[in-house]
Amino acid sequence: MSLERIKIESLARVEGHGGINVTFDEGKLKKVTVDIHEGPRLLESIAIGRSPSEVVSLACRTCAICTLSHRYAALRAMEKALGIEVGPKVQLMRDLMHCGEMIESNALHVFLLALPDYLGFPSAVHMVPDYAEDVQAGLRVKRFGVRLMELTSARPIHGENPVIGGFGRYPSKSELLKFKYAAEALIPDAERGVEILRNMRQPNYMEEGMTFMCTKPAHDRYGWVGDRILTSTGEEFNGWDYRKLTNERVVAHSMAKRSRYKNKPYMVSALARFNLLGERLEAEAGEHFRRCYNLSWIRNPMYNNVAQAIETVWALEEVPRLVDKIIAIEDDPDICMPSRDKGAGSAAVEAPRGTLYHHYEVAADKVVGADIITPTAQFLDMLESHIRVAARNLIKEGDTDDIELKLEMIARAYDPCISCATHLVRVKGL
Amino acid sequence: MKALKLKRDDLYTYLESLKSYGELWGPVAKGEKYVYARLTNVRDVALGALRTIIPPKKFFVPPRFTMFRYTDDHYAESFDDVKPRVLFGLHPCDIHGLLILDELFLERFPDPYYKRRRDATAIVGLSCIPDDKCMARSTNTHAVEGGFDLAFNELGNNYLVWIGSSLGDDLVRLNLDLFSEDIEPEDLKTYLAWRRKRDSRYKLSFDLTGMPDIMELSWDSPMWNELAEKCLACGSCSMVCPTCNCYNVRDVSDLTLNSGVRERHWDSCMNKEYALVAGGHNFREARAERLKLWYTHKLKAFITEYGKPSCVGCGRCIDTCPVDINVAEVIRGLTGQKVTL
Amino acid sequence: MTNPFLPEEMRLVRRYDLTSDVRFFQVRPVDMDRALSLRYKPGQFMMISLAGAGEAPFSISSTPSRPGMLEFCIRKVGRVTTELFKRKENSLIGVRGPYGNGFPLEKMIGKDNLIVVGGLGAAPLRSLLLYILDNRDKFGKFYFLHGAKTPEEMLFRKEFFEIKERDDLNCHLTVDVDEKGQWPFHVGLVTDLFSKVEELDPENTYATVCGPPAMYKFVIAEFLKLGIPKHQVLMTLERRMHCGIGKCGHCAIGPIYTCLDGPVFSYWDVLHMKDLI
Amino acid sequence: MNNKPKVGFYSFSGCEGDLLTILHCEDELLDIFSAVDIRSFRMASSERHDDENLDIAFIEGSITTNKHVKKLKVIRERSKIVVALGTCACYGGPQSARLGYNDWEERFKKVYGSAKLTVAKPFESQPLDEFIKVDYRIPGCPIDKYQFFYALTRLAKGMPVELTKFPVCAECKWNENECLLLKGQLCLGPITAGGCNSRCPNHGLPCIGCWGPTDEANVASEINLLKEKDFSAEEIINKLRLFGGAGMVRRFGELLGIKPKEEKTLSKTQGVSKKKREKK
Numbered sequence A: 001m002s003l004e005r006i007k008i009e010s011l012a013r014v015e016g017h018g019g020i021n022v023t024f025d026e027g028k029l030k031k032v033t034v035d036i037h038e039g040p041r042l043l044e045s046i047a048i049g050r051s052p053s054e055v056v057s058l059a060c061r062t063c064a065i066c067t068l069s070h071r072y073a074a075l076r077a078m079e080k081a082l083g084i085e086v087g088p089k090v091q092l093m094r095d096l097m098h099c100g101e102m103i104e105s106n107a108l109h110v111f112l113l114a115l116p117d118y119l120g121f122p123s124a125v126h127m128v129p130d131y132a133e134d135v136q137a138g139l140r141v142k143r144f145g146v147r148l149m150e151l152t153s154a155r156p157i158h159g160e161n162p163v164i165g166g167f168g169r170y171p172s173k174s175e176l177l178k179f180k181y182a183a184e185a186l187i188p189d190a191e192r193g194v195e196i197l198r199n200m201r202q203p204n205y206m207e208e209g210m211t212f213m214c215t216k217p218a219h220d221r222y223g224w225v226g227d228r229i230l231t232s233t234g235e236e237f238n239g240w241d242y243r244k245l246t247n248e249r250v251v252a253h254s255m256a257k258r259s260r261y262k263n264k265p266y267m268v269s270a271l272a273r274f275n276l277l278g279e280r281l282e283a284e285a286g287e288h289f290r291r292c293y294n295l296s297w298i299r300n301p302m303y304n305n306v307a308q309a310i311e312t313v314w315a316l317e318e319v320p321r322l323v324d325k326i327i328a329i330e331d332d333p334d335i336c337m338p339s340r341d342k343g344a345g346s347a348a349v350e351a352p353r354g355t356l357y358h359h360y361e362v363a364a365d366k367v368v369g370a371d372i373i374t375p376t377a378q379f380l381d382m383l384e385s386h387i388r389v390a391a392r393n394l395i396k397e398g399d400t401d402d403i404e405l406k407l408e409m410i411a412r413a414y415d416p417c418i419s420c421a422t423h424l425v426r427v428k429g430l
Numbered sequence B: 001m002k003a004l005k006l007k008r009d010d011l012y013t014y015l016e017s018l019k020s021y022g023e024l025w026g027p028v029a030k031g032e033k034y035v036y037a038r039l040t041n042v043r044d045v046a047l048g049a050l051r052t053i054i055p056p057k058k059f060f061v062p063p064r065f066t067m068f069r070y071t072d073d074h075y076a077e078s079f080d081d082v083k084p085r086v087l088f089g090l091h092p093c094d095i096h097g098l099l100i101l102d103e104l105f106l107e108r109f110p111d112p113y114y115k116r117r118r119d120a121t122a123i124v125g126l127s128c129i130p131d132d133k134c135m136a137r138s139t140n141t142h143a144v145e146g147g148f149d150l151a152f153n154e155l156g157n158n159y160l161v162w163i164g165s166s167l168g169d170d171l172v173r174l175n176l177d178l179f180s181e182d183i184e185p186e187d188l189k190t191y192l193a194w195r196r197k198r199d200s201r202y203k204l205s206f207d208l209t210g211m212p213d214i215m216e217l218s219w220d221s222p223m224w225n226e227l228a229e230k231c232l233a234c235g236s237c238s239m240v241c242p243t244c245n246c247y248n249v250r251d252v253s254d255l256t257l258n259s260g261v262r263e264r265h266w267d268s269c270m271n272k273e274y275a276l277v278a279g280g281h282n283f284r285e286a287r288a289e290r291l292k293l294w295y296t297h298k299l300k301a302f303i304t305e306y307g308k309p310s311c312v313g314c315g316r317c318i319d320t321c322p323v324d325i326n327v328a329e330v331i332r333g334l335t336g337q338k339v340t341l
Numbered sequence C: 001m002t003n004p005f006l007p008e009e010m011r012l013v014r015r016y017d018l019t020s021d022v023r024f025f026q027v028r029p030v031d032m033d034r035a036l037s038l039r040y041k042p043g044q045f046m047m048i049s050l051a052g053a054g055e056a057p058f059s060i061s062s063t064p065s066r067p068g069m070l071e072f073c074i075r076k077v078g079r080v081t082t083e084l085f086k087r088k089e090n091s092l093i094g095v096r097g098p099y100g101n102g103f104p105l106e107k108m109i110g111k112d113n114l115i116v117v118g119g120l121g122a123a124p125l126r127s128l129l130l131y132i133l134d135n136r137d138k139f140g141k142f143y144f145l146h147g148a149k150t151p152e153e154m155l156f157r158k159e160f161f162e163i164k165e166r167d168d169l170n171c172h173l174t175v176d177v178d179e180k181g182q183w184p185f186h187v188g189l190v191t192d193l194f195s196k197v198e199e200l201d202p203e204n205t206y207a208t209v210c211g212p213p214a215m216y217k218f219v220i221a222e223f224l225k226l227g228i229p230k231h232q233v234l235m236t237l238e239r240r241m242h243c244g245i246g247k248c249g250h251c252a253i254g255p256i257y258t259c260l261d262g263p264v265f266s267y268w269d270v271l272h273m274k275d276l277i
Numbered sequence D: 001m002n003n004k005p006k007v008g009f010y011s012f013s014g015c016e017g018d019l020l021t022i023l024h025c026e027d028e029l030l031d032i033f034s035a036v037d038i039r040s041f042r043m044a045s046s047e048r049h050d051d052e053n054l055d056i057a058f059i060e061g062s063i064t065t066n067k068h069v070k071k072l073k074v075i076r077e078r079s080k081i082v083v084a085l086g087t088c089a090c091y092g093g094p095q096s097a098r099l100g101y102n103d104w105e106e107r108f109k110k111v112y113g114s115a116k117l118t119v120a121k122p123f124e125s126q127p128l129d130e131f132i133k134v135d136y137r138i139p140g141c142p143i144d145k146y147q148f149f150y151a152l153t154r155l156a157k158g159m160p161v162e163l164t165k166f167p168v169c170a171e172c173k174w175n176e177n178e179c180l181l182l183k184g185q186l187c188l189g190p191i192t193a194g195g196c197n198s199r200c201p202n203h204g205l206p207c208i209g210c211w212g213p214t215d216e217a218n219v220a221s222e223i224n225l226l227k228e229k230d231f232s233a234e235e236i237i238n239k240l241r242l243f244g245g246a247g248m249v250r251r252f253g254e255l256l257g258i259k260p261k262e263e264k265t266l267s268k269t270q271g272v273s274k275k276k277r278e279k280k
Ligand SMILES: Cc1cc2nc3c(=O)[nH]c(=O)nc-3n(C[C@H](O)[C@H](O)[C@H](O)COP(=O)(O)OP(=O)(O)OC[C@H]3O[C@@H](n4cnc5c(N)ncnc54)[C@H](O)[C@@H]3O)c2cc1C
Pocket: B273, B276, B277, B278, B279, B280, C045, C054, C055, C056, C057, C058, C059, C060, C072, C073, C074, C075, C076, C077, C078, C079, C080, C081, C082, C120, C123, C124, C237, C238, C239, C240, C241, C263, D160, D162
């Protein structure tokens, strides 16, 4: 069979609009591109001239799935710019809300978006007749994540409760305890995802070595927030040097910019986090990690699905620990006020799909510079590369049945977030 | 009516006893304001509370509630949240507000949703000292003769407790030992002094005589357009007014499509769609027309019908409207009277 | 206590189209005793309730002189009406009422009557028309003037054609435009028909009008020209209603509620109550 | 197969928060899928039927490229009812916050430089009704799931939908919040469409207007009021524009310092004729 062109107009079961385009020249693979046709929103340029708090509200609108990661990164960057140091309760509450998002996004991806691929269904709804219990388990975990986001941020998506300097309102002790007990009870459900994926044969036609990066937690436990960046090349950077790491550029087939490190594609993701920090995982999550980890994890992006499943277990185990600490601090702190009205700040947090950078410059209480670099923008080149390898291998072996699906699965394993990726731009002084 | 005395110090003990009748609710602080909230801890009650954000009407016509649950074409009445309650701490103006709602909801075609909630609720009044937004003296709603089961009145180190109904008598018997019947001449003096003090505190006062005629004559007054230009049509005034009672009804289907609820929720005549009918004709398109209707209801219609205004002088519209449109402003505009704010 | 908001089950016995968007509905309480004991007056209305769609007020088009049935004539405009149009014969619908004051029949008896109808105004006034015809001997002279936009849009065409043949009333029908040239009667505005009104004793006449809002002004002017006293000029009004029993507030006009104190008003009411029309 | 209404969900430029709000309805998701026949929901399923006719199309996101316009028009032609879902589809969303300032090309260049993009021809973000007729608008950033259910069940039964017409203040009162505007904060509650259950004021935070303006927004009075409270005109207008997008520009452009002249250029560059605009 001779192929002329493979074109996946619009990737399904991913957030945002992207496609895959593979072209051939006389039967030989010519070009592989991941096209991003989501329209540009130029959100950073909208930020210019607005107040820091408006920009935080704007920043989280970059993306609905990782809304709280964006909000978290924006808050941290803004607080650095404005000279605000928040207290421990605020910090713990933010970690709790971050857990909510990780649980929500990872469970959505693992159970509803990725599993149908492994089990051969077009969607999770189609899985119901045969895998009702698993779909239900996935929905329960995801529902918990959504509720936790709602509790901490005021609504499931774009909640406005986390503000610069603190929170509008703190949940009551009894609300928090309800979530603590619910999290404990849900661990077996989350483990179901790990079990199913562990027993699946991971396709390997795309394997290729990768460079990984992730945020180094401020403490020596597993975590998602810190001021330094780790790379699998053994280096460590300051978060504010993120531009050296990401080196963005524009390509013609994409409304999203692309990043490279030392002119090579790299990966950020749960897989990156596990490759770099996996040994730090405690309790059940740690057990699962050690059971599942193997050397393919550094070559095969499909293991990102497994990593996300295990990370969900970790986040559920983390919720009770956080709740106990939050409850121990009785008084709700007032919102911290800025100590200055100008400055610059960068911050990195791990979004479910990888490292996310926000950077702002503020002068006279107005934002004058803004830069957001999303995980998807960073790994698009790596993703494209894996698809190229896969297309080459599959064609070489004449294994071209369902080739679209096979390529799409790789893209999906990255859990890309395309609407995020289309507004990742530095803008200064408009 | 019978009057008893209760020591101030015994108030909390008595409030605790009231819980055996039903849920105890009373004013508690919310920021700088007050709201009626469940008193799980009786010491949460704000005894010096001024007006609550929403008047007690919320207990009898909740902002939103289910009238029926339906399945296919079968309707089942829903009185889910009707339960015995004691409302403690209603000021006289709010009790008058309820008496006005009673006229609307309990007279012709009694409304069972209102009636059941009203029947299940004991009203315990509490005297108050007005602030600069109270106008109850002008509306003659600063004191109560009825409309309560018990009414507490400040009396030095005691409360003077009026029993207003046989239910009130039962409530007293929940902890009879706390009450005493010996009211002494000294007490009357204290009571009268307290009344003088209260009456002297009304900063707002005006004359409502002939208000219907004045409204009629001012129908085309430019004042209405001036107010309309400022009015945000936000509806806050109607939400907080103890005698505003308009509502909408809508059916909300379950996703299964064959069952659902018929629910009722507060509406406001300040809402643009309020008088919109099929075919797109709107009887009160202009904000000025809607404002006129609001104030007609307060200062004209009810007087014509019942001989008293349906404004009870609680001051909530004064406290609430962001652009200072309120009953005092309107009266001032209509009559040229000096209404000091 | 009975719940006045609870709809009563009635069976939809007959329905057919009157025009492209107006349909005739005949309904009957499921309980036959109730059907026979149901009392109402021309000019009153009922709330029709369809679970999932909601409720809306509709004038009763039938006459109490023919008990056992209720008839409505309804234009499809929104939620309730759309749902109602889907209901088949023999299905059950919710109805409550009757509500409103209705026409002051006690005062109208023995008097001359003049009814003027435009468009959908036929819905409430058909009730009065049939009532007078069924009790013809109790009333004096009787004029019925009816205008529609086009022949196709005239409601109850067949019924009115038959009534026109009767010699115990003066019935005149008109249409604004007759494109096909097939209309056998007058073509022009309903006010043209006043030229056919003669020999009424104005002091002893009740004149009733119902139709689109724009029509009232002109028709009332004609009534006054005839010398009919203002308090004997009657009309039915429309307002938004969510309850029908003076609770929801939407139909309030000054101190009155259209649903309780109306929907029938006299021209005198209109004059002394601002905001009525 | 059945007579359930055929429904499609589509999305253009935005954060996909509206469709995600629907995916977040774990408890109701299966009911939704059985109440209507969902023919297209890319975010949830790879199954697609992109050429058949639909009863209802729910569309989120704003229109930002020529390809979008083409796709949007096809959806319109295929669908009996089109519902704009979310503030982006209704008013253009935050990415339309600078509509009428005519600086889009400059901003675009700052971001993408002079690189040639082949994927599509982009332009400044616009709401759906710049290009097609929209039957219903369900605003929100993101939408509220109960409003969506309400609209869905109504439409599934072939009935018209009326959404909340109250501004946020009314719901804010139901929730008995202390009024932040009265406490001197810049709250857009009085002129913002309700339906969110006054989420932000419930948390002690002022409304930022994410549901777009109410039909009757008295913007002039709100601006005057805020000026009295010592906010600058610039600050107020920035806030009003952030989510008000085209809704604000069209209805209150002059108040916000956007001259009608500029608005014409705006529609010319987007290829929308004046006539079409007036029809709406
Ligand atoms: C006393 C009386 C008698 C009547 N008699 C008849 C009669 O005999 N025949 C007849 O056909 N009609 C009659 N009507 C009119 C009828 O009640 C209305 O047309 C009614 O609205 C139809 O209900 P619906 O649910 O189908 O329309 P709705 O769904 O209520 O909508 C109709 C229109 O009303 C407006 N509207 C209503 N509710 C809202 C809302 N919540 N938000 C925004 N807009 C809204 C809109 O413009 C909408 O297009 C009568 C009305 C009254 C008051």
